[in-house]
Amino acid sequence: MTTASRSKLKSRGIDRSIHLVRDVVDHEIVDAHQLPCGSVDDIELELDPRHGLRPVALLIGPGAWQRRLPSPLAAVVRWLAGNAETRVPWSEIAYIGERVALRRTANELGLGEADRRLGRWIARIPGG
Amino acid sequence: MLELFLGILTAMGGFVEVGELTFAVNAGAKFGYGLLWVAGVGALGIIVYGEMAGRVAAVRGQPVFNLIRERVGFDAGLVTLVAAVAVNVLTCAAEIGAIALVWQLFADWPYRAWVAAACVFLVLAVWVLPFQWIERVFGLGGLLLVVFLVIAMIEAPDLGEVGAAFVPHVPSLESTQQYLLYAYYAVALLSSIMLPYEAYFYSSGAVEDRWKPSDVGRNRFIVVVGFVLGSLLCVALIVVGAQFFAPRHIEPQLPGVVATSVAVHFGVAGLLIAIGGMFFAFAGAAIETALSAAYGIAQFFGWPWGRFRPAHEASRFTIAWLAVFVLATAVILTGVDPVSVVEYSIVFSVVILPLSYLPLLLVAGDRRLMGEYANGSVARVLGWLYMVLLTVAALAAIPLLILTHGGQG
Numbered sequence: 409m410t411t412a413s414r415s416k417l418k419s420r421g422i423d424r425s426i427h428l429v430r431d432v433v434d435h436e437i438v439d440a441h442q443l444p445c446g447s448v449d450d451i452e453l454e455l456d457p458r459h460g461l462r463p464v465a466l467l468i469g470p471g472a473w474q475r476r477l478p479s480p481l482a483a484v485v486r487w488l489a490g491n492a493e494t495r496v497p498w499s500e501i502a503y504i505g506e507r508v509a510l511r512r513t514a515n516e517l518g519l520g521e522a523d524r525r526l527g528r529w530i531a532r533i534p535g536g
Numbered sequence: 537m538l539e540l541f542l543g544i545l546t547a548m549g550g551f552v553e554v555g556e557l558t559f560a561v562n563a564g565a566k567f568g569y570g571l572l573w574v575a576g577v578g579a580l581g582i583i584v585y586g587e588m589a590g591r592v593a594a595v596r597g598q599p600v601f602n603l604i605r606e607r608v609g610f611d612a613g614l615v616t617l618v619a620a621v622a623v624n625v626l627t628c629a630a631e632i633g634a635i636a637l638v639w640q641l642f643a644d645w646p647y648r649a650w651v652a653a654a655c656v657f658l659v660l661a662v663w664v665l666p667f668q669w670i671e672r673v674f675g676l677g678g679l680l681l682v683v684f685l686v687i688a689m690i691e692a693p694d695l696g697e698v699g700a701a702f703v704p705h706v707p708s709l710e711s712t713q714q715y716l717l718y719a720y721y722a723v724a725l726l727s728s729i730m731l732p733y734e735a736y737f738y739s740s741g742a743v744e745d746r747w748k749p750s751d752v753g754r755n756r757f758i759v760v761v762g763f764v765l766g767s768l769l770c771v772a773l774i775v776v777g778a779q780f781f782a783p784r785h786i787e788p789q790l791p792g793v794v795a796t797s798v799a800v801h802f803g804v805a806g807l808l809i810a811i812g813g814m815f816f817a818f819a820g821a822a823i824e825t826a827l828s829a830a831y832g833i834a835q836f837f838g839w840p841w842g843r844f845r846p847a848h849e850a851s852r853f854t855i856a857w858l859a860v861f862v863l864a865t866a867v868i869l870t871g872v873d874p875v876s877v878v879e880y881s882i883v884f885s886v887v888i889l890p891l892s893y894l895p896l897l898l899v900a901g902d903r904r905l906m907g908e909y910a911n912g913s914v915a916r917v918l919g920w921l922y923m924v925l926l927t928v929a930a931l932a933a934i935p936l937l938i939l940t941h942g943g944q945g
Contacts, residue, residue: 434605434613436598436838447605447838468838476610506596523840526851535663536847536854 428463436507437468437496437519445514449473452495466501466508468519469493494518540754546675547762552769553821554634554791555627555878556728557814560770561794563721564777565787569693569701572774574722576702578729579767581925583759584918585893588900588911589735590755593742595909600739600896601835607895617836619888621860624733624829626881628864631822632658633874634791638815641792648869655865658822662857667744667843670823677816681769683798683809688772690801691779698775717945720936723929724879724943727886729770730926733828735892740831744842752909789875791818826864830856879943886933889926897923 428451437446449472452465471493474482496517502509514520530536563571593599605613635657636650645653662670709715738759747755773794780797781788788794791814799807827843834841834853841853848854868874897919901911911919937943 434610436602436835444834444838444840447836449610473610477614506598520840523849523851526855527848530851530854531846531848533847 431504432463432466432508435504437466437510438507439510439514439517439519440502440512442509443514443520445510445517445519446494448508450475463498465498466496467493468496492522540757543754543758544762544765546671547758548675548679548765548769550671550675550678550817550820550824551763551766552678552681552773552817553627553728553731554630554814554818554874555731555882556725556770557773557791557794557817558789558875558878559721559725559728559882560773561777561781562787562789563725564774564779565781566777567707567718567721568778568782569698569774570705570707570718571721571725572698572701572771573704574725575729575767575770575774577704577925578726579763579770580918581726581922582730582734582767583763584915584922585730585735585896586738586763587756587759588896588915588919589739590742590747590759591752591909592896592900592906593739594747594751594755595749595906596899597743598899599743599831599835600736600892601832603895603899604892605836607898608891612891613836616888616891617832619884620732620736620832620892621829623881623885623888624825624832625860625864625867626877626884627731627733628822628825628829628860629867629872630874630878630881631818631825632861632864633868633877634818635815635822636868637874638791638811638818641811648871651865651868654819654822655861658819658826659858659861661819662823662827662843663847667741670843671741674816674820674823678813678820680809680813681817683802683806683813684776685768685772687780687797687801688775691776693775693779698771713940713945716936717940717943719932720940720943723886723933723936724882726929727882727889727933729767730889731882731885732889732892733825735896736828736831737824740828740835740842744844746844749909822861822864826857826860829860830854876942880937883933883937886926887930890923890930893926894923 433448433451435448436444437448439445446468448466449469450467451463452467453461454464456462469492470485470489471491474485474491477485494517496510496519500510500512500517502511510517515524560575589600592603601617604616608616632651632654635654636647639650639654640647665673706715706718709718742751742755776797780800786793792811795807795810795814798810802809830853831841833839833856834850839852840850842850867877899905901916901919903910
């Protein structure tokens with residue numbers, strides 16, 4: 409099983425991956441209620457002996473996009489934002505259009521946890 | 537119809553902020569009408585890109601930073617995001633400092649106390665007011681600056697001379713240093729009119745207001761009429777600089793000094809109108825820059841965003857705009873001169889202008905994505921012409937800043 413970033417995909421010259429890069433990577437993700445719940449920071453690929461590489465999951469969160477940064481910068485970001493990463497199976501994708509829409513809610517898929525945690529504090533403030 | 541009318545007035549009233557005020561009046565005081573054509577070029581530029589930003593938001597429901605990440609990728613997008621947030625924080629700091637300077641005219645509190653009060657006021661305004669009211673209160677309040685249009689007319693400029701100055705030209709100056717200063721002012725004035733936060737805020741606002749493809753006509757009308765009227769305010773400030781301040785050998789650095797041009801004609805009432813207009817314009821710009829930074833961060837990382845959601849449902853977005861206000865206040869509390877801060881923020885803005893507007897140009901022109909709403913030939917030609925112009929300005933900005941010692945000549 410491999411995890412391939414945009415540049416690696418391109419360098420392997422995989423035609424189908426070009427569409428993944430253009431239409432999936434770096435696109436906004438919305439859940440079943442159309443709530444934004446991250447961007448596609450990376451894609452997990454699997455080597456299938458019959459069909460070649462095929463995508464198996466979306467990778468979302470600082471842990472996923474840090475791998476795309478130069479290493480000194482990645483270390484700083486890791487210190488600031490942590491390296492949490494959520495893996496959403498490809499089968500959870502409802503459709504790919506302007507956004508990548510998921511079949512279930514962010515909560516069910518473990519996405520947007522930081523928002524919910526902070527939201528509990530903000531909700532205590534009048535008007536929050 | 538009322539919505540349209542309010543949209544136009546809001547676009548007009550929200551056009552001016554402290555950087556534009558300072559650069560426009562000083563441009564007039566230093567070079568007479570020599571930079572009026574730059575105001576015209578800038579106005580057309582913000583109309584071209586503002587219209588694209590609103591159209592893309594209406595058709596695809598996507599604001600600018602969604603597009604930036606999709607189209608230029610994560611790395612270049614992140615560089616643009618960091619630069620845009622830094623410029624927004626600096627601009628917000630300058631606006632907060634300018635609000636404190638304006639308030640200081642009314643009571644002799646220490647400057648830093650007014651800065652802290654301005655921060656609290658802005659946070660409360662964003663926390664309490666719904667998005668449309670934020671747009672309307674500060675946009676419509678900023679319309680008080682129309683008093684400068686009246687002053688420009690009273691100062692009786694030669695209208696033929698003013699009209700002729702809109703034809704691009706370089707006036708005859710005394711020395712190379714003067715030409716460099718002229719170029720610096722041209723780049724800064726262009727940047728102050730085309731500040732990228734205006735496009736971020738406008739397109740995010742269109743998504744906040746849930747525009748649909750059927751709003752494309754309304755978008756065009758608001759942008760063209762609102763921004764043309766807004767740029768008239770900028771032209772009026774240049775004329776006031778040329779007609780009122782230049783003969784008196786005054787190069788006004790402080791908003792209060794600019795307001796004296798109104799006080800001379802209309803006394804205390806005029807002074808209050810001018811200062812009131814400045815307060816609403818600066819506060820509106822401070823809010824727009826703080827929200828723009830938060831919009832950019834949230835859109836780039838795919839967080840829930842928008843004032844249409846309760847704060848706790850977009851908590852990271854909420855923390856982001858609060859953090860911008862706090863950071864901007866901290867910058868200005870160090871005692872740095874707000875006018876210097878705004879000069880630097882405007883010059884650095886021009887450096888990121890091409891990166892901010894290129895993804896917009898690519899998406900707005902892509903028929904696969906925009907269908908029948910893709911750029912027509914006029915938008916395409918103007919868009920690319922401005923992209924070349926902005927790239928030249930971006931390359932020239934920092935060298936000119938150094939060569940003119942930050943615009944001091």
